[in-house]
Amino acid sequence: MTIDTGQPTSQEVTEPAQEEPRHIWRMVAIWAVLAVVLDLLFYFLVGPHVPPGDMTSAASENQDDFTILFLIALPVMIGVWVYMAYSIVIWRASRKGAPEPVGGPQARSNLGVQVGWIVTTTVIVLGLFVFGTVELVVNAGSGGGEGPNPIWTPTSASVLPVQVIAQQWKFTYRYPTFGGFESQQLVIPNGTTIAFHVTSLDVTHDFWAYQLSIKADANPQIDNVAYTTTRQAGSVTVRCDELCGLWHGAMFNYGSVVSKTAFNIWAKATERATAANTKLLPPFAWTYVPDANGADGGYYPDNVDPYSNSEVYGATPAKS
Amino acid sequence: MTLAAEREAESEVVYPDPTPPVLGGFQGLPARPGWFSQHLGTAVIGAVLGYLLGHWLGNVVGSGYTNVSNSGSNSIAVTGGLLVAVAGWLLGIGAVNYPLAKLVGMEPRPEYESTSWTRYLRYTADHKVVGLQYVIGVLGFFFTGGLLAMAIRTELLSPTSHVFGPGTYIAIVSEHGTVMMMMATSVVVGPLGNWLVPLMIGARRTAFPRVEAFSFWIFTAGYFVILSALFYGGFPTGWTGYAPLQTQAGVGMMSYLVGFAVIGLGMMAAGFNLAVTIINYRAPGMTWSRIPIFVWSILATCALLTLATPTLVAAGLFGILDHTAQTAFYVTEHGGSSFLWQNLFWFFGHPEVYIMALPGFGIVAELLPVFCRKPLFAYKVAAAGMVGVALLSFFVWQHHLFQSGINPDMRPLFMLTTELISIPTGFIYLVGLGTLYKAKIRLEVPMLFCLAVFFNFLIGGVTGVFLSDVPVNVTVHGSFFVLAHFHYTIMGGLIFAFFGGLYYWLPKMTGKTMNKQLGKAHFWTMFIFFNMTFFPMFLIGLLGQPRRVFEYAQNLQALNDFASVSAFLLGASFLIFIANFVWSIFIKPTPAPANPWNSLGLEWQTPTPVPYYNFERIPVVLSDPYHYSEENAPAVADLGEGELVTTGASSPASVAENPRPPAPGVETTR
Numbered sequence: 001m002t003i004d005t006g007q008p009t010s011q012e013v014t015e016p017a018q019e020e021p022r023h024i025w026r027m028v029a030i031w032a033v034l035a036v037v038l039d040l041l042f043y044f045l046v047g048p049h050v051p052p053g054d055m056t057s058a059a060s061e062n063q064d065d066f067t068i069l070f071l072i073a074l075p076v077m078i079g080v081w082v083y084m085a086y087s088i089v090i091w092r093a094s095r096k097g098a099p100e101p102v103g104g105p106q107a108r109s110n111l112g113v114q115v116g117w118i119v120t121t122t123v124i125v126l127g128l129f130v131f132g133t134v135e136l137v138v139n140a141g142s143g144g145g146e147g148p149n150p151i152w153t154p155t156s157a158s159v160l161p162v163q164v165i166a167q168q169w170k171f172t173y174r175y176p177t178f179g180g181f182e183s184q185q186l187v188i189p190n191g192t193t194i195a196f197h198v199t200s201l202d203v204t205h206d207f208w209a210y211q212l213s214i215k216a217d218a219n220p221q222i223d224n225v226a227y228t229t230t231r232q233a234g235s236v237t238v239r240c241d242e243l244c245g246l247w248h249g250a251m252f253n254y255g256s257v258v259s260k261t262a263f264n265i266w267a268k269a270t271e272r273a274t275a276a277n278t279k280l281l282p283p284f285a286w287t288y289v290p291d292a293n294g295a296d297g298g299y300y301p302d303n304v305d306p307y308s309n310s311e312v313y314g315a316t317p318a319k320s
Numbered sequence: 321m322t323l324a325a326e327r328e329a330e331s332e333v334v335y336p337d338p339t340p341p342v343l344g345g346f347q348g349l350p351a352r353p354g355w356f357s358q359h360l361g362t363a364v365i366g367a368v369l370g371y372l373l374g375h376w377l378g379n380v381v382g383s384g385y386t387n388v389s390n391s392g393s394n395s396i397a398v399t400g401g402l403l404v405a406v407a408g409w410l411l412g413i414g415a416v417n418y419p420l421a422k423l424v425g426m427e428p429r430p431e432y433e434s435t436s437w438t439r440y441l442r443y444t445a446d447h448k449v450v451g452l453q454y455v456i457g458v459l460g461f462f463f464t465g466g467l468l469a470m471a472i473r474t475e476l477l478s479p480t481s482h483v484f485g486p487g488t489y490i491a492i493v494s495e496h497g498t499v500m501m502m503m504a505t506s507v508v509v510g511p512l513g514n515w516l517v518p519l520m521i522g523a524r525r526t527a528f529p530r531v532e533a534f535s536f537w538i539f540t541a542g543y544f545v546i547l548s549a550l551f552y553g554g555f556p557t558g559w560t561g562y563a564p565l566q567t568q569a570g571v572g573m574m575s576y577l578v579g580f581a582v583i584g585l586g587m588m589a590a591g592f593n594l595a596v597t598i599i600n601y602r603a604p605g606m607t608w609s610r611i612p613i614f615v616w617s618i619l620a621t622c623a624l625l626t627l628a629t630p631t632l633v634a635a636g637l638f639g640i641l642d643h644t645a646q647t648a649f650y651v652t653e654h655g656g657s658s659f660l661w662q663n664l665f666w667f668f669g670h671p672e673v674y675i676m677a678l679p680g681f682g683i684v685a686e687l688l689p690v691f692c693r694k695p696l697f698a699y700k701v702a703a704a705g706m707v708g709v710a711l712l713s714f715f716v717w718q719h720h721l722f723q724s725g726i727n728p729d730m731r732p733l734f735m736l737t738t739e740l741i742s743i744p745t746g747f748i749y750l751v752g753l754g755t756l757y758k759a760k761i762r763l764e765v766p767m768l769f770c771l772a773v774f775f776n777f778l779i780g781g782v783t784g785v786f787l788s789d790v791p792v793n794v795t796v797h798g799s800f801f802v803l804a805h806f807h808y809t810i811m812g813g814l815i816f817a818f819f820g821g822l823y824y825w826l827p828k829m830t831g832k833t834m835n836k837q838l839g840k841a842h843f844w845t846m847f848i849f850f851n852m853t854f855f856p857m858f859l860i861g862l863l864g865q866p867r868r869v870f871e872y873a874q875n876l877q878a879l880n881d882f883a884s885v886s887a888f889l890l891g892a893s894f895l896i897f898i899a900n901f902v903w904s905i906f907i908k909p910t911p912a913p914a915n916p917w918n919s920l921g922l923e924w925q926t927p928t929p930v931p932y933y934n935f936e937r938i939p940v941v942l943s944d945p946y947h948y949s950e951e952n953a954p955a956v957a958d959l960g961e962g963e964l965v966t967t968g969a970s971s972p973a974s975v976a977e978n979p980r981p982p983a984p985g986v987e988t989t990r
Contacts, residue, residue, distance in 0.1 A: 023758070051862045051863060058794065061791065062792060062794055065791045066786070070786075073782045073785065077778055080774070081775070084771065087753075087756040087759070088761060088763070091757075091758060091759050091760065092762075093761055093763075099758070101692065102758070103693075103694060103695050103948050103949035103950030103951075104695075104950045107949075108695045108698075108699065109697065109700070109701075110697075110698075114750065117746075117747075117750045121743050122743055125743055128785065128789065129735060129739050131789075132735050132739075132788075132791060132792075133732045135790075135791045136731065136732065136790045139791065142794050143791075143794045144722060144723045144790060144791075144793065144794045145725045146725070146728040147725040147727060147728055149728075150728060151728050152728065198725075202568070204658055206798055206866075208798070210864040213794055214794070215723045215794045216723055216725065217723055217724040219658055219724070220564060220653065221653065224724075224725030237873075239864065239866050239869075241798040241866040241867075243557060243558045243562065243565065244565060245490070245565055246486050246490060246556060247486055248869060249489075249870035249871040250486070250870075
């Protein structure tokens with residue numbers, strides 16, 4: 001038994017009554033109009049509001065990058081959708097007078113189309129790669145965590161280091177240039193390049209300062225550094241962005257970007273006010289080993305039993 | 321080449337031996353059909369007994385250790401229980417009959433199977449039975465995960481008031497992710513791959529029928545293992561299982577680690593079997609440029625299943641040892657590294673993502689020509705694209721770690737590889753758009769699903785490029801944007817393709833016609849509510865909501881509620897599918913014609929139901945199955961005339977009369 005192709009081979013391909021319209025040119029016309037209009041609409045209406053805003057150098061650069069990627073992506077998507085919609089409308093089997101499809105070698109491949117497709121996608125992709133790399137290098141890591149040995153560093157001469165200590169389920173901040181005091185609240189000065197040193201005391205967290213466009217995993221015993229330069233004063237939302245257990249969803253706090261003067265006043269006042277507390281903290285270090293025995297330079301002071309209900313990190317036992 | 325010349329050229333071919341696969345059991349013993357044989361019930365008994373034995377052993381081993389007696393939970397006992405339960409399950413279903421018989425020097429007897437429906441509850445070497453078992457298995461997996469998704473969306477209706485406690489919520493999220501990921505690795509390869517590949521390449525069976533059956537039964541064991549986490553209080557890590565949270569977690573974590581190891585064995589077995597089948601069991605004339613594009617996609621997927629999964633199993637083993645034997649693979653303060661898990665996991669995890677994409681492309685590319693009545697455009701580019709994706713997928717894993725604090729100098733490289741993989745992935749669009757050109761598009765239910773894949777996967781794929789761009793990744797990494805992205809690729813791509821494939825092939829697989837109206841209703845509800853559920857999540861993520869949270873900013877409630885309500889409706893759309901499936905297959909079955917879609921595929925040239933040996937004679941393949949609308953097109957295959965094997969109980973002629981070889985000493989009912 002021999003299988004036939006399912007199509008009567010003797011059938012004559014009927015000549016279309018009228019001139020076949022130039023489908024490709026029609027599609028290109030629809031695509032061009034839609035792509036230009038929607039790109040312009042996006043650029044002017046949505047572009048300025050693309051997250052995460054422009055509060056810092058990283059934020060505004062990442063906002064630009066997102067906008068540029070979207071301006072490239074939109075025509076690509078519109079192209080595919082226009083082609084598909086056009087095909088479904090014009091070449092659906094239920095439409096009256098639809099011409100019979102023609103098989104054969106010319107329908108199986110087309111060298112020009114294939115080469116054109118591969119070259120176009122390759123050019124777009126390589127362009128995106130070059131663009132992304134340049135943005136990453138020029139913008140000092142774009143606000144992403146660069147690990148303990150950053151290779152893209154800011155050009156600014158003065159960088160304010162701020163340590164972010166994540167633990168289940170809160171963030172605390174230490175300011176090494178102000179005696180290593182600890183704060184529950186992130187306060188940073190405007191117009192300053194900040195180096196966030198993110199580390200963890202227990203599991204992997206992620207420090208996501210949304211408006212600053214900073215995102216860096218907090219790993220135990222890893223000092224993960226991320227840079228940005230603040231440009232506007234305002235408030236900042238900090239969320240944990242890596243699943244860290246039970247209260248991951250509730251692990252967030254707020255910070256603020258304030259003027260340099262206000263920051264200096266706040267930092268010095270807090271340094272003085274918390275001086276007694278700072279003495280009880282482990283000496284400032286880029287990472288801490290949460291070792292219950294106090295060995296390895298110890299995160300818990302020697303005289304504190306970490307399993308005691310009444311003794312917690314950073315506090316001496318209440319005198320009874 | 322003329323038909324006669326082709327036959328002449330192939331005359332030296334040695335046809336595979338049509339002896340039935342030897343399955344197990346002992347030659348000397350009488351076969352025992354019915355309740356006293358091995359089936360799902362004995363497997364359950366074996367698993368329960370195994371669990372009790374393993375748990376007791378674990379307690380014996382572990383009770384002397386202070387960390388066990390102090391903590392009040394014994395991960396050694398749980399691990400032992402789960403592992404021996406899986407062994408008992410396999411023993412109970414009869415998976416080890418063959419090696420055991422060989423071990424004691426007895427000759428295993430050939431497969432005995434009745435033609436009754438109970439064969440679907442047994443360990444069987446018939447790839448068509450295994451395929452249908454997989455259909456039910458993956459649907460069960462999928463609907464379990466879907467119900468958990470409904471629970472997640474219920475909790476996210478409000479930013480602050482809670483339906484579940486945080487522990488229950490995180491257990492549900494983790495269970496949903498893991499169940500869905502496990503399901504998605506096998507959702508096409510298991511049911512459609514096992515059922516169709518031998519038929520598509522003109523083979524009578526897969527290369528290793530016992531391995532094929534093993535892959536299904538260990539897959540189901542994995543389902544129960546991962547579900548058992550809920551009874552241990554769940555695990556808090558999500559499907560990614562990041563250490564040190566993994567090390568910190570309770571015994572529920574063991575279900576995750578053992579479950580992934582067990583599923584991993586099934587994935588390797590399924591992949592290995594089908595890869596060897598495709599390479600070695602192709603019919604004469606089934607050259608590499610003639611195999612259906614779906615088979616190419618399965619081959620690429622199987623390569624990934626076989627090569628990437630061992631990393632997962634090894635990583636899981638390290639985790640199990642950390643929990644049970646107090647090793648420190650992932651414990652930083654004792655010399656291990658949490659990055660070790662992240663690297664091992666994603667070294668498996670990213671190829672796995674393409675395990676979940678390639679079969680979908682294969683289905684879509686296979687169905688398009690049938691419903692366009694045109695040849696597949698750029699077949700070779702499509703095949704090369706699938707192989708290219710498979711190769712490149714091993715070199716992209718660190719894009720999951722862009723913000724993790726590993727060496728930053730690798731970032732441009734992984735940005736490049738990740739963006740490069742969009743080139744071969746984009747070939748599926750070249751193929752699709754080229755095939756649609758001047759076609760005669762029949763908007764049948766499977767075709768609607770294919771077109772939806774192109775729509776959805778475009779959004780999923782383009783947002784993937786956003787994620788690959790390191791600067792943009794700073795904002796979108798770990799947020800709902802990622803979540804929306806991979807639901808668009810996996811659900812919008814793979815699951816839509818899977819349902820398209822089911823509507824397309826179920827008439828051949830079951831011999832029953834699916835209801836078209838219900839199919840269309842299922843499609844439109846699923847398509848609309850899928851997009852209404854997941855598109856807002858891109859915005860939710862961009863506006864700052866991290867994944868896996870149970871509390872979120874007040875201003876995101878409107879978007880979250882919109883997504884939640886849409887998700888409930890999306891869940892309801894599957895009720896239409898279930899109704900259609902049950903109605904069309906069980907309650908009021910309408911017999912399906914042998915080739916309802918008028919396809920040229922080899923699998924459609926067999927009678928319905930497909931005989932036990934698929935083909936009376938091994939067909940001689942003369943061309944690829946895409947010569948639609950072509951004048952003087954070559955025939956697809958010569959299915960053979962006359963008798964080839966004429967004698968013996970297992971000859972195809974005999975099989976056609978009597979679909980199963982009778983077991984020794986058993987009266988056939990015919």
